[in-house]
Amino acid sequence: MRSRKSKDLLLETKNIVKRFPKVLANDNINIKLFKGEILSLLGENGAGKSTLMNILYGLYKPTSGTFLLEGEEVEFSSPKEAIRRGLGMVHQHFMLVETLTVTENIILGNEPGKADFIDYKRAREEVLVISERYNLSIDPDAKIETLSVGLQQKVEILKALYRKAKILILDEPTAVLTPHEVEKLFTVIRKLRDSGVSVIIITHKLEEVKAISDRVYILRRGEVVGERKTSKVTKKELANLMVGRDVVLTVHKEKKEITAEPIFSIKNISVKDAQGLMALKDISIDVRPGEIVGIAGVDGNGQSELSEAIMGLRSLEEGNILYGNEDIEHLSTRERRRRKISSVSADRQRYGLILPMQITENLVLGDHDEPPFSKGINLSLDTIHSYSEKLVEDFDVRTPGVDVTAGTLSGGNQQKVVLAREFSRDPKFLLVSQPTRGLDVGAIEYIHSQILKMRDKNSAILLISLELEEIFSLSDRILVLYEGEIVKELIPEETTDKEVGFFMTGGKAKE
Amino acid sequence: MGGFFSIFNEDLLVATIRLSTPITLAAVGATVCERAGIVNIAMEGIMIIGAFFAVVVAYYTGNPWLGLLGGVVAGALFSMIHAVATITFHLDHVVSGAVLNILSFGVVRYLMVIIYGHPGTTEPIAKGLAEYKFAVPLLSKIPVIGPAFFNQTPIVYLSFLTVIFFLIFLKKTKTGLHVRAAGEHPLALETIGVSVVKMRYLAVLVSGITSGLAGAYLSIENSVSFTEGMSNGRGFIALAANISGGWTAIGSWLASLFFGFADALQIRFQIFKVLPIPAEFFIIFPYVATVLVVAGLVRRSRPPKAVGMDFMIEREED
Numbered sequence: 001m002r003s004r005k006s007k008d009l010l011l012e013t014k015n016i017v018k019r020f021p022k023v024l025a026n027d028n029i030n031i032k033l034f035k036g037e038i039l040s041l042l043g044e045n046g047a048g049k050s051t052l053m054n055i056l057y058g059l060y061k062p063t064s065g066t067f068l069l070e071g072e073e074v075e076f077s078s079p080k081e082a083i084r085r086g087l088g089m090v091h092q093h094f095m096l097v098e099t100l101t102v103t104e105n106i107i108l109g110n111e112p113g114k115a116d117f118i119d120y121k122r123a124r125e126e127v128l129v130i131s132e133r134y135n136l137s138i139d140p141d142a143k144i145e146t147l148s149v150g151l152q153q154k155v156e157i158l159k160a161l162y163r164k165a166k167i168l169i170l171d172e173p174t175a176v177l178t179p180h181e182v183e184k185l186f187t188v189i190r191k192l193r194d195s196g197v198s199v200i201i202i203t204h205k206l207e208e209v210k211a212i213s214d215r216v217y218i219l220r221r222g223e224v225v226g227e228r229k230t231s232k233v234t235k236k237e238l239a240n241l242m243v244g245r246d247v248v249l250t251v252h253k254e255k256k257e258i259t260a261e262p263i264f265s266i267k268n269i270s271v272k273d274a275q276g277l278m279a280l281k282d283i284s285i286d287v288r289p290g291e292i293v294g295i296a297g298v299d300g301n302g303q304s305e306l307s308e309a310i311m312g313l314r315s316l317e318e319g320n321i322l323y324g325n326e327d328i329e330h331l332s333t334r335e336r337r338r339r340k341i342s343s344v345s346a347d348r349q350r351y352g353l354i355l356p357m358q359i360t361e362n363l364v365l366g367d368h369d370e371p372p373f374s375k376g377i378n379l380s381l382d383t384i385h386s387y388s389e390k391l392v393e394d395f396d397v398r399t400p401g402v403d404v405t406a407g408t409l410s411g412g413n414q415q416k417v418v419l420a421r422e423f424s425r426d427p428k429f430l431l432v433s434q435p436t437r438g439l440d441v442g443a444i445e446y447i448h449s450q451i452l453k454m455r456d457k458n459s460a461i462l463l464i465s466l467e468l469e470e471i472f473s474l475s476d477r478i479l480v481l482y483e484g485e486i487v488k489e490l491i492p493e494e495t496t497d498k499e500v501g502f503f504m505t506g507g508k509a510k511e
Numbered sequence: 512m513g514g515f516f517s518i519f520n521e522d523l524l525v526a527t528i529r530l531s532t533p534i535t536l537a538a539v540g541a542t543v544c545e546r547a548g549i550v551n552i553a554m555e556g557i558m559i560i561g562a563f564f565a566v567v568v569a570y571y572t573g574n575p576w577l578g579l580l581g582g583v584v585a586g587a588l589f590s591m592i593h594a595v596a597t598i599t600f601h602l603d604h605v606v607s608g609a610v611l612n613i614l615s616f617g618v619v620r621y622l623m624v625i626i627y628g629h630p631g632t633t634e635p636i637a638k639g640l641a642e643y644k645f646a647v648p649l650l651s652k653i654p655v656i657g658p659a660f661f662n663q664t665p666i667v668y669l670s671f672l673t674v675i676f677f678l679i680f681l682k683k684t685k686t687g688l689h690v691r692a693a694g695e696h697p698l699a700l701e702t703i704g705v706s707v708v709k710m711r712y713l714a715v716l717v718s719g720i721t722s723g724l725a726g727a728y729l730s731i732e733n734s735v736s737f738t739e740g741m742s743n744g745r746g747f748i749a750l751a752a753n754i755s756g757g758w759t760a761i762g763s764w765l766a767s768l769f770f771g772f773a774d775a776l777q778i779r780f781q782i783f784k785v786l787p788i789p790a791e792f793f794i795i796f797p798y799v800a801t802v803l804v805v806a807g808l809v810r811r812s813r814p815p816k817a818v819g820m821d822f823m824i825e826r827e828e829d
Contacts, residue, residue, distance in 0.1 A: 059702070080704025095699035097692045098816070108692055109703035116684040159703070 008035045009071070010198050011056075011167060016065035018051050018222075025051040027222040029065070033167065038189060038199045040209040040230070042242055043219035044440035046410055049202045050092075052219075053169050057089045058082040080109075088160025092172040094152050095159075098145040102138055103127050106159050130161050135191060150181035157188065161197075168192060169200045174208055175438060178298045179468065179501060186212050204242070204440040206235045218242050243442045251448040251473055254456075255493075258476065262286035263460045264341075264429040269319030269329075271302075271309045279305035281484045282319070287429065287460040292451070294475030294492075295464040296500050302484040303464050304346065307433050310462070311343050312336050323429065337366055342427035344418055346434040346464070348411075352418040355407035359399060360388040362406045363421050395420040396446065412443030419450055430454055433464040448474060468497050482506055518779040524659040526778070528667060529733065531771025533558065533725035533742075535670045537749030538756065538763035539677050540721030546681065546758055547714030548694035548707075550819045552608035553593045554722040555746025556615030561586035561726025563619045566737040567626065569636040578731045579640065579666070579724070586723015587716055589615070594715035598708055601821045612746075620739065632738040640665050640732035666728040673721060678760040690714055694815035697822045707822050722746065744798070751801045757812035769804065773797040 011033040018026040025048045033039055041049045054060045056067065058076030066073050069085055076082040079089075096105050103124050112126065113119035127140045136154050144152060153173065160168050170189075174182045189199055189212055201213060209216050210230060218226040218241040226241045239247040266285040273279035279302045287293050297303060308314035310321065312333040321329045328336055337343075345351035353362050364373045364384050372383050388402040397416045399409055406414055415435065422430070432451060436444040451474055455461060465471050471478055472492050480488040480503040488503040537554045544551045564585035569578025589611070596607040620630050627633050644664045651661035660671070681687040692700040693710040701707050725745070730737045748770050749763075756762025777793040780786060 057702075078704060079702045083704050089702070091702065095696065095702045097695040097699055099695055099813075100688075100692070104688060105699075108688065108700065109705045111685045111688065113685065116686055118683060118685055118688060163703075 009033075010035050011067065011069055013052070013056075013067040014065055016052065016055060016067065017063045018048075018055060018060060019063040024222050026055070026062070026065075029219075029222075029224055031217050031224065031227075033198055033200060035198055036193055036196050037215060038193050038201065038213045040201045040203060040213035040216040041219060042203060042206070042209050042216050042238060044204055044242055044442060045412065045438075046221075047204075047219040047242075048222040049219055050171060051222075053089065053171060053200070053202055056082065057087055057169065083163050083165075086164060086166035087169065088163060088165025088167065089169040090153065090156040090160060090171065090173065092175060094156055096144045096152055096155060098143070100144060101140070102142050102144065102147075102155050102158075103140040105144060105155055106140075106162050108159075110163060126162070127158065131158055134158075134161060134188070134195070136188060148181075149176045150178070150184065153177070153181075153185065154188075157192075165197065167198045167200065169202070171202045172204070172438075173201060174203070174205065178466070180298070180505060206238050206242075206441070209238060210235060220244055239441050242440075247441055247445060251445065251452060253452060253473065256290070258288050258291045260289045262288050263324060264462070265322040266310070267320045267322060269309060269321065270317040271305045271314055272317055273302075273305055278317070279484050280309065283484070283486055284319075285462065285479060285486070287462050289428070289460050290455055290458045291476045292455050292461040292463055292474050294471040294478045295462065295481050296468060296471045296478050296504055297466070297481035298504050299466050301481050303433070303466075303481065305484075306481070307343070307346065307431055307464060310431050311341075334366075340426060340428045341431070342422040342425055342429070343431040344415075344422050344433060344435055346437065348414050348418050353406045353414055356405055358405055359392065359397070359402045359409075359417055360384050362417055363388045363391055363402075365421065367425060391420040391424055394424075395450070412439045412446075415439060415443065415447060419447060423450060423454055427454075427459050430459045430461045431464070432461060434466060435463075436465075436467065436470060444470075468500060471500070472497065480504055518776075518783055521655060521658060523772075523775055523779065524655065526775035527768060527772040528659045528663065529771070530774040531767045531769075532667050532670045533728050533733075533745050534749045534752055534770050535764050535767040536666075536673055536721045536725035536728065537718070537746055538752035538767045539673050539760050540718030540725075541750050541753035542756070542758055542760055542763045543677055543681070543690065544714045544718040545753060545818050546694045546815055547690045547711050548697060548815060548817045548820065548822070549594075549597055549711050549715055550604040550608065551590070551593060551715065551718050552605060552747070552750060553590070553611035553615075554718060554725075554749055555742055555744065556608075556612035557586045557589050557719055557722035558726040558729070558742045558746045559615045559619055560589045561723030562730035562741060563622070563633075563726070563737050565723075565727035566633050566636060566730045567622075569639075569731050570634065573637050575636065575638055575640045575643075575731050578636065579727045582727030582731070583720055583723040586726060587719040590715050590719020590722070591712075593719075594712050598711045598715070598822075601823060604819050616739075619737075623737075623739070630739060633736045635735040636731060639735040640727075641735075664732050666724060666732045669724065670728075673724075674760050674764045677717075681760060686710075686713070691815075694817055697817050697820075701822075711822070722749075725749075748797070748801055751805045754812075754814070755804045758815060762812075766804065770797055770801060773800040 009032060013029055013031050016026050016029040029052055043049045051060065055062045058079045058081055074085060106127050107123045111118045112122045124140050131138050136158055138151060138154055173185060177185060192199060203209060213230050216228050216230050217224050220242060264287040266283060268282050268284055269280060270278060270282055271280040285293065305314060309316060312331060316329050320327050323339060349355060367373055368379065372380060374380055392399060392402055395416045397413050399413060406417060435447050463474055475492055478490045478492055478500060479486045480500060482504060490500060537558060541551060541554060561582040565578040565582030568581030569575045593607050593611055596602040597604050623630050623633065641664050647661040651657045681691060689700060689705050689710050693707045697707040729741050752766035752770055753763045756766040774797045777796040780793040781790040
């Protein structure tokens with residue numbers, strides 16, 4: 001048990017308020033951070049966590065309120081001052097210059113050397129010294145663009161440590177990491193704590209809070225709604241505090257016998273990636289009506305190539321795709337969609353939606369030039385409008401109106417728009433990639449229930465997800481994708497996440 | 512066809528260097544500017560302003576060196592309009608640049624009528640910088656390249672120094688690193704405490720200075736008067752040179768040399784009528800070369816990621 005004497009108090013906020021033109025992002029926030037602890041700030045998207053951290057870091061100015069660093073009132077008007085006083089921040093979207101090397105990124109703004117000349121030799125040595133001290137080994141000469149996300153995050157942490165950070169703020173640190181990388185990150189964070197660095201983790205993931213932090217503040221709609229010792233709180237309680245109502249953490253899935261013939265079959269397909277390397281090798285998948293087949297795997301093992309091949313965005317080197325009794329591998333994406341194939345793409349902002357366009361337009365996209373949404377060369381605006389109103393209602397999209405642009409919606413509501421479009425066209429086959437990426441508990445709960453509803457309506461569903469929990473709670477069958485091959489088929493009720501994880505990272509089945 | 516090959520001589524190389532000088536200067540400026548994230552299509556206009564004020568100052572003071580300074584200062588000041596518009600007021604870079612180009616034509620014609628009483632060509636200055644041509648001892652005696660590189664006029668030498676200076680600046684200096692970061696990931700730079708705005712202003716200023724110098728070269732070194740339209744699209748070709756040079760100082764220089772070479776060649780084709788094609792046809796040669804080179808080479812290099820993108824911090828997001 002760590003002692004909580006006031007001399008250990010490192011940072012304290014006093015009644016921080018931040019008002020943006022339309023929202024009150026922070027409402028009277030009072031939190032404390034002690035020396036050598038790992039603190040979580042838990043909250044849904046839009047709860048005001050990032051705003052608060054950006055205020056601490058000198059990126060935003062608070063509307064009112066102050067904060068005390070080691071008992072002294074401070075106000076940072078720029079990140080430079082925050083850094084000078086020992087704050088380091090690892091942003092959710094990495095602040096790394098991809099074309100520069102690891103060393104250049106770490107020293108940026110604090111370069112060693114005489115006059116304006118950079119002493120690259122010394123810089124490189126300094127980087128090696130801190131990376132050894134904190135056990136964060138990395139090639140100092142590698143370019144950022146060649147590194148995996150996990151390694152890039154290491155560079156970000158080194159960047160903060162190079163500036164002698166006493167307080168390290170991590171914004172959604174596990175959002176982009178594989179389970180294995182998450183474990184490694186947690187080890188690093190514990191090591192940092194033991195060496196006296198205080199760590200603040202901003203997150204909306206309950207597991208993360210439980211797994212790593214000592215203490216947690218829960219934020220909702222800009223307010224602190226609770227403070228807990230992590231060891232003395234359940235996930236359920238955290239979820240309820242965060243969302244403000246009773247939340248169902250795992251959806252209930254009716255077990256059912258699926259006997260129908262497959263409606264969608266991938267037969268021995270091989271697909272090359274953008275670099276011309278084989279990304280999928282001789283893969284076969286069958287999906288039956290009313291069945292959810294989950295593709296588990298670590299990112300980059302052929303998931304995006306698989307979904308592109310299914311939707312006709314990437315050509316097959318070999319093999320066929322059968323839909324009903326028809327070969328569809330030579331059909332265009334449009335022809336495939338016409339045959340009631342729907343797809344929720346992994347990146348809703350780039351592929352799922354056109355952000356600067358209205359919700360109405362996004363909701364009919366793809367079917368907009370066919371009846372009932374158009375007549376001749378004209379769009380039937382009234383039909384589109386009333387159709388949109390209905391979908392927004394049915395799918396619980398929280399928006400001031402159907403005429404606002406998709407870009408103004410929160411991530412969860414954007415995804416609901418995608419779901420509304422794809423699920424309402426009565427699909428017989430549904431490809432769902434990463435449906436809850438970056439979403440918070442409330443939205444995840446909703447989206448999972450909608451996917452199960454489609455299963456009840458007898459759609460054949462192929463679910464590609466990097467979240468093992470999601471795969472487990474939705475799938476009827478699990479296929480593990482590793483280096484472009486299906487290495488194992490498993491039934492969720494008869495396996496464990498450990499076993500699936502084993503196959504995901506290349507353990508071969510012993511049969 | 513002895514006549515055809517006879518144009519490939521030492522003079523062709525000398526002419527290549529001379530004709531490429533204004534392009535080199537502006538292209539290196541464009542490199543620095545775009546590496547910081549600002550697209551500057553106003554270099555054509557800045558060149559015109561630089562050329563005009565170089566002549567005006569040289570005309571009234573009788574001193575071409577002061578003229579050179581005048582051209583540079585005028586170019587620098589004019590470029591600041593672009594900086595204020597794009598960086599401080601977040602105007603689209605291409606729109607601002609296009610407006611400045613048009614503005615430069617108008618301003619120069621207006622001032623010509625006021626100062627000289629007529630548009631077109633100004634009165635010649637007493638002494639141009641061409642009279643300060645000097646040969647570097649020993650080096651100028653190197654066969655073939657000696658006369659081209661080491662027996663030249665002042666701004667030609669300055670253009671060499673500009674290339675070397677910015678090559679080192681971008682690669683070896685702290686400020687150079689900050690400039691590069693500003694054009695790739697400005698928020699990354701800002702969040703470690705270096706002002707993106709300052710770096711971008713600095714970079715636009717550099718392009719203003721080098722384009723102003725390029726203008727001064729055209730009017731008081733390569734000529735002794737200012738003629739409307741004398742920049743003849745070189746500011747735009749410089750942009751192309753920067754792009755085909757892969758956004759590096761040395762690449763910009765090599766690409767500029769190529770365009771200078773194309774220009775020198777077309778002049779010789781016109782004059783010596785070595786091929787049975789109408790002389791006018793060759794005038795388009797450098798421009799066709801520009802299109803081909805840009806189309807052929809650009810795909811291989813990648814522009815700075817945040818080039819042309821606005822940078823603003825206080826945003827409403829969470």
